Amino acid sequence: MKTEDLIENVFLSTNDFSVTGEDFQLLYNEELEMLVTHPQPQSLDRYYASEDYISHTDSSRGLVNFLYQRIKKHNLQRKVKMIESFANGNKTLLDVGAGTGDFLVAAKESGWTVKGVEPNPTAKQRAAEKGIELETGLQSLQANTYQIITLWHVLEHLPNLDKQIKSLSSHLEDSGILIVAVPNFKSFDAKFYKRYWAAFDVPRHLWHFSRTSIEKLFMNHSLKVVQTNPMVFDAFYVSLLSEKYKSGKQSFVKGFLVGLWSNIRAWGNKEYSSIVYVLQKRH
Numbered sequence: 001m002k003t004e005d006l007i008e009n010v011f012l013s014t015n016d017f018s019v020t021g022e023d024f025q026l027l028y029n030e031e032l033e034m035l036v037t038h039p040q041p042q043s044l045d046r047y048y049a050s051e052d053y054i055s056h057t058d059s060s061r062g063l064v065n066f067l068y069q070r071i072k073k074h075n076l077q078r079k080v081k082m083i084e085s086f087a088n089g090n091k092t093l094l095d096v097g098a099g100t101g102d103f104l105v106a107a108k109e110s111g112w113t114v115k116g117v118e119p120n121p122t123a124k125q126r127a128a129e130k131g132i133e134l135e136t137g138l139q140s141l142q143a144n145t146y147q148i149i150t151l152w153h154v155l156e157h158l159p160n161l162d163k164q165i166k167s168l169s170s171h172l173e174d175s176g177i178l179i180v181a182v183p184n185f186k187s188f189d190a191k192f193y194k195r196y197w198a199a200f201d202v203p204r205h206l207w208h209f210s211r212t213s214i215e216k217l218f219m220n221h222s223l224k225v226v227q228t229n230p231m232v233f234d235a236f237y238v239s240l241l242s243e244k245y246k247s248g249k250q251s252f253v254k255g256f257l258v259g260l261w262s263n264i265r266a267w268g269n270k271e272y273s274s275i276v277y278v279l280q281k282r283h
Helices: 062-084 102-109 121-129 163-172 188-196 211-219 232-247 250-270
Strands: 010-015 023-029 034-038 090-096 113-117 146-152 172-183 223-230 276-283
Touching: 010 188, 023 223, 062 102, 062 146, 062 172, 062 232, 090 102, 102 121, 102 250, 146 250, 163 172, 163 211, 188 232, 188 250, 211 223, 211 276
Parallel strands: 090 113, 090 146, 146 172
Antiparallel strands: 010 023, 023 034, 172 276, 223 276
16 A cells, blocks of 8 residues: 555654654554554655664663663573574574674674674674674675574664565575564553654654564565564663653653553553564465
8 A cells, every 4th residue: 555545544643753853644554554654755864863873873871872782782692592493504694774783793603694784884884893794785685595584673664665575585595584573553652652652763663563564564475473572671661762752851760660561561462562573484
């Protein structure tokens, strides 16, 4: 479905709270149970032009950044453990949206042959300093296939979504594993903060997924969801940042409590703030 067909289906209006302050709308795609950012800028470069855009830096400045870096170190161990559980013979890994390369460093240390994609030059430079050379985009890769491809909070940033999924599938071995982590707009913290929910992050996040939308989008490319895992720390981090957007000040206690309640609610309905989807390529 084209964006122009969704214009009247406005889910909510929000802003770019982190860089420009510009207004955007989230349009609801009923068929896919997905939200679409509108308008989608032709060039997104200036929306990433911030020293505070954390996935392109290794900054620990401020409470939110400090917590992010501590959680990142913990999550690296969990991510490597996850891919190890799917290892089968030749351990080849492609990480799309590799940021500053920390995950690839950890995977390489665990015996994986690694390759990464990252368009941001600052992040690429930081990765190079760690011994990880990254490609600019999927189009820069040769016709190689990989046992595992990962996108940790990246799919929501990619334009031309269906084309990108097709390309990812083409780089995946038969029976290979695609791991996709994305925010979930049906979580409690998303419903609580509404337009201030930090994981909407417009316009850098072009798409906003539900469990249904992930299943339907990838099904068209012979990729089936075989497992889902919660990212419980995301509820706390996102809630802390959402509190800042909503009130203009940092409220650690309230953000923590909202994140905690979101996770408690998700134990029952599985609608966590962020979800890791494990998909397998079928012949």
